[in-house]
Amino acid sequence: MTDTSLDPVPGSGPRTPPGTGAGTAHLGDDPAAPWRRSAKPGTRGRKQGALLRLRDEIPFRTRVVLACTGIAGLVVVWLLAAAWSSGAVVVPTPLATWNAFTDYWRSGELSTDLSASAVRVAEGYTISMVVGIVLGVAIGSFRSIEAFWESPIGFLRYIPATALTPLFLLWLGIDESPKIALIIAGTVFYNILMIADVTRAVPRELITASYTLGAGRLRVLCRVILPHSWPGIIDVARINLAAAWLMLVVAELLAAQDGLGYRMIQSQRFLQYGRMFAILLIFAVIGMFSDLALRGLRTLVAPWARP
Amino acid sequence: MTEPAIAATGTKAAPKLVLENIVKDFTGRRHKTVRAIDGIDIEVGDGEIVCLVGASGCGKTTLLNIVAGLEQPTSGGVTIDGEAIVGPGPDRGMVFQSYSLYPWRTVSENVAFGLECIGMSRKDRAERVQELLGIIGLGRFADNHPKELSGGMRQRVAIARALAPEPDILLLDEPFGALDAQTRRAMQEFLLLVWQRTRATILFVTHDIEEAILLATRIYVLSSHPGRVVEEITVPFGTNRGPSVLRDPRFLDLRDEIQELLTTQVER
Ligand SMILES: Nc1ncnc2c1ncn2[C@@H]1O[C@H](COP(=O)(O)OP(=O)(O)OP(=O)(O)O)[C@@H](O)[C@H]1O
Ligand SMILES: [Mg+2]
Numbered sequence: 001m002t003d004t005s006l007d008p009v010p011g012s013g014p015r016t017p018p019g020t021g022a023g024t025a026h027l028g029d030d031p032a033a034p035w036r037r038s039a040k041p042g043t044r045g046r047k048q049g050a051l052l053r054l055r056d057e058i059p060f061r062t063r064v065v066l067a068c069t070g071i072a073g074l075v076v077v078w079l080l081a082a083a084w085s086s087g088a089v090v091v092p093t094p095l096a097t098w099n100a101f102t103d104y105w106r107s108g109e110l111s112t113d114l115s116a117s118a119v120r121v122a123e124g125y126t127i128s129m130v131v132g133i134v135l136g137v138a139i140g141s142f143r144s145i146e147a148f149w150e151s152p153i154g155f156l157r158y159i160p161a162t163a164l165t166p167l168f169l170l171w172l173g174i175d176e177s178p179k180i181a182l183i184i185a186g187t188v189f190y191n192i193l194m195i196a197d198v199t200r201a202v203p204r205e206l207i208t209a210s211y212t213l214g215a216g217r218l219r220v221l222c223r224v225i226l227p228h229s230w231p232g233i234i235d236v237a238r239i240n241l242a243a244a245w246l247m248l249v250v251a252e253l254l255a256a257q258d259g260l261g262y263r264m265i266q267s268q269r270f271l272q273y274g275r276m277f278a279i280l281l282i283f284a285v286i287g288m289f290s291d292l293a294l295r296g297l298r299t300l301v302a303p304w305a306r307p
Numbered sequence: 308m309t310e311p312a313i314a315a316t317g318t319k320a321a322p323k324l325v326l327e328n329i330v331k332d333f334t335g336r337r338h339k340t341v342r343a344i345d346g347i348d349i350e351v352g353d354g355e356i357v358c359l360v361g362a363s364g365c366g367k368t369t370l371l372n373i374v375a376g377l378e379q380p381t382s383g384g385v386t387i388d389g390e391a392i393v394g395p396g397p398d399r400g401m402v403f404q405s406y407s408l409y410p411w412r413t414v415s416e417n418v419a420f421g422l423e424c425i426g427m428s429r430k431d432r433a434e435r436v437q438e439l440l441g442i443i444g445l446g447r448f449a450d451n452h453p454k455e456l457s458g459g460m461r462q463r464v465a466i467a468r469a470l471a472p473e474p475d476i477l478l479l480d481e482p483f484g485a486l487d488a489q490t491r492r493a494m495q496e497f498l499l500l501v502w503q504r505t506r507a508t509i510l511f512v513t514h515d516i517e518e519a520i521l522l523a524t525r526i527y528v529l530s531s532h533p534g535r536v537v538e539e540i541t542v543p544f545g546t547n548r549g550p551s552v553l554r555d556p557r558f559l560d561l562r563d564e565i566q567e568l569l570t571t572q573v574e575r
Binding site: 203205206208209210211212213214215216219223224227228302304305 | 375376396397399400401403405409410411420421423424452468472478
């Protein structure tokens with residue numbers, strides 16, 4: 001083929017197939033064809049750049065570079081803010097924050113606070129997840145249970161869980177129980193509703209196929225609906241874990257003798273900006289690692305469902 | 308097609324599956340009832356392969372679902388050996404129009420599902436699965452997951468899974484619809500092989516007229532909206548069918564006749 005594709009005159013040249021008259025040029029020869037508008041002359045289709053393809057992979061190295069740039073950007077913003085820091089708005093430098101962190105660690109307070117907070121979240125969120133799985137799977141599987149629970153849950157979930165704090169403190173005292181109750185109240189409705197959605201996403205054919213293979217309802221529930229739902233349930237756990245930490249901090253800010261949220265309030269009293277920043281970063285790091293851990297659990301439990 | 312079948316297996320002798328005057332209404336929008344099936348009578352003899360052909364939306368899947376016990380007819384009755392169907396059971400294996408394998412189970416675990424349901428021991432299960440994987444020619448893929456298989460392989464696994472509990476009746480809903488011509492041909496021969504080996508009674512739904520003639524001992528041509536039987540055709544080929552059937556003049560005549568029937572249905 002010579003460069004006939006660049007031939008500006010339609011219907012001329014060797015591309016007119018024999019048997020077609022001169023007037024019936026091949027469709028591709030029409031320079032005014034609507035699809036030409038989106039293509040460069042001499043090419044067909046639109047070439048896409050490497051970086052901004054919708055939902056497409058980018059090269060691994062580009063990925064690493066972009067991720068590092070993102071982190072670096074965050075640090076730069078922090079450094080700039082610390083440089084501008086003045087009497088009214090104090091922003092500690094990264095170094096000051098690191099020093100505050102090591103102080104916090106050496107004093108032994110960090111480990112007490114961390115374990116106190118982690119235990120509260122673990123207890124509250126475990127209960128919330130268990131309730132969420134039991135009720136969510138039941139609601140997603142049985143229309144009757146859905147009909148019964150849907151309206152009360154739909155009603156109650158609009159009460160901001162943080163608004164329950166004073167009541168819980170009055171009812172349950174100031175020890176562990178109101179904090180755990182608050183974590184449950186702040187997450188359980190989301191867990192139930194999202195897990196119900198995960199369960200509803202089990203394809204109908206899988207369920208009917210199981211019936212035709214002789215499975216009873218209990219077997220379908222345990223051997224079909226649950227295995228299909230586990231990866232989705234773990235994703236729900238991962239997403240709502242942030243809400244559990246949110247509720248924990250609210251509870252600890254108001255009434256606690258230890259815990260990261262309590263230490264935050266203490267640091268405010270003594271104007272320990274470095275320590276406050278250190279605690280914020282600790283939250284971020286905990287969140288990041290639990291996210292990674294739950295992603296790992298997902299691949300472990302359901303290698304077949306890799307996205 | 309009124310002359311008696313030359314070698315069709317005991318057609319009228321012992322009807323195994325009987326559908327009597329099946330009517331099925333669905334509630335559509337604004338609670339309007341839509342009649343999907345309007346008085347269908349079908350009989351399937353023991354060890355027969357009966358095909359249902361008809362335009363898209365004429366109620367073939369619905370009919371199979373009713374036989375499987377997954378849906379209840381609005382009126383009319385389905386019996387197998389005189390026993391009424393009240394719900395799904397492992398005596399009626401079904402292969403669905405879309406893939407319905409368990410993605411978290413390996414090929415052999417998928418095939419074993421029905422065997423677990425009837426409480427077969429682990430050892431017997433392994434043996435039976437091995438045998439079935441041999442028949443479908445996927446022994447090497449026993450430990451693969453469905454997403455690692457091609458469409459035709461998945462459909463073979465689905466057939467093996469349905470065959471595993473040794474059902475009385477096999478219901479196949481366009482099982483080869485999504486396959487290319489070569490794979491399709493191979494799967495048709497495979498199904499004939501299974502049929503000759505197991506002597507299963509098969510009710511088969513297809514869009515493909517040639518497939519219907521190649522496989523079936525009898526064919527029901529359905530009309531659409533609502534679904535009715537417009538013609539019952541006995542296929543004059545014996546049980547030992549090979550690709551030579553495709554060149555038989557009677558094959559071509561039958562094909563044209565069914566094509567004609569379906570075309571007038573669409574135009575109507
Ligand atoms: N659950 C339902 N609710 C309402 N209408 C339905 C339902 N299921 C099927 N129908 C209607 O019943 C008719 C028959 O549907 P069916 O799925 O049995 O068709 P089909 O013959 O299997 O078609 P295809 O060849 O495309 O698979 C269709 O017109 C469809 O709209
Ligand atoms: Mg169908």
